[in-house]
Amino acid sequence: MPKRNYLIRIFVAGAFFLAIAACQKEKQVPLISEEEQQYIVEKATSFLDSLPVTVTAAVCERSEGGAHDFYSEGDYWWPDPENPDGPYIRRDGESNPGNFTAHREAMIRFSQIVGMETSAYLLTGDKKFAMAVGKHLEAWFVNPGTRMNPSLLYVQAIKGRVTGRGIGIIDAIHLVEVARSVEILDKNKALPETLIADVKNWFAELVTWLTTHQYGIDEMNAKNNHGTCWVMQVGAFARLTGNAEVLELCRNRFKQVLLPGQMAVDGSFPQEIARTKPYGYSIFNLDVFTTTAEILSNDTENLFTFTTPEGLSLEKAADFLFPFIKDKSTWPYSPDVMYWDEWPARQPFLLFAGRAYNKPEYLELWKTLEGYPTNGEVLRNLPIRNPLIWLMEKPVK
Secondary structure (H helix, E strand, O other), X not given: OOHHHHHHHHHHHHHHHHHHHHHHHOXXXXXXXXXXXXXXXXXXXXXXXXXXXXXXXXXXXXXXXXOXXXXXXXXXXXXXXXXXXXXXXXXXXXXXOOOOOHHHHHHHHHHHHHHHXXXXXXXXXXXXXXXXXXXXXXXXXXXXXXXXXXXXXXXXXXXXXXXXXXXXXXXXXXXXXXXXXXXXXXXXXXXXXXXXXXXXXXXXXXHHHHHHOHHHHHHHOOOOHHHHHHHHHHHHHHHHHXXXXXXXXXXXXXXXXXXXXXXXXXXXXXHHHOXXXXXXXXXXXXXXXXXXXXXXXXXXXXXXXXXXXXXOOHHHHHHHHHHXXXXXXXXXXXXXXXXXXXXXXXXXXXXXXXXXXXXXXXXXXXXXXXXXXXXXXXXXXXXXXXXHHHHOOOOOO
């Protein structure tokens, strides 16, 4: 074994035992294995020299926006065989491989790198990992030549129909773990104050856009997982920027709109089950629901324990879905039209609900599932991929 790798393994092993001690002190079960901690540090080390790739690195000729505007195209829209040059037509659940995806892929890569580097910083306390995050934050949010505009005007466009839609705001769910990472690095003073301030200003502008532009209002009022994602995104960005008014708005929507409007009495999500990918959509919506509760809960209000007058709660939703994650063959509805075999992965609802409701069977199942998938569709629908940044706030000493 090369000496450098040997030393890394020794260092990470030590960090692992310290993490266990810290977790035991807080009466928490250590959930990240020594092997995974080693993987995180090694992967983050391999990312140290990676160059930022932002929206300015690729331009689609079909976009009505400029070089700094995030652009994507509606997944389920295809050329019309009877009118190939005309407006696209919808094929629900079937992703068009000819769509422009470069900006989505760049944002997912950005989220992966930032989450992994922040996780390695938490494990080691080494600021080189934080500084690596800094160069990507600077490129995406600060540098005039490469930054992304803090708006989503040109998302999920449809050829011949619309240049952008509120429904496309969901593409930016991958900024949630970026915002969480910035919170951690800010609390630990691991990055320059000026950079943190600039990043927070960018997210504050995005919150304003999401809460005032018609696209944002349309997405807020969506009746399915899109409405849930809006609350998760806006809640995460408002928490980073200290926007108490918007945080309260998000908590109220969670309690008064999302749970009563989307959940059935058995804990299922009828709007998701009615789709052509009922399994994947049901999992995704619960992942987002529980992540939203994790973001919005505080010392005075715990959304995991909130129950509507009709008895609806996140615990009921998790209890409904858990058996079908444990054994997908028992799923009582139609299989997904695409990507049936790729699910489940290491779903965040198992982590968050397992901890919130003291259900070790959830956590044990979570540990057995694939934590670092490579399939593009799974990555697109798995916004929470870096558990350490949700389990820790300060580096292991």
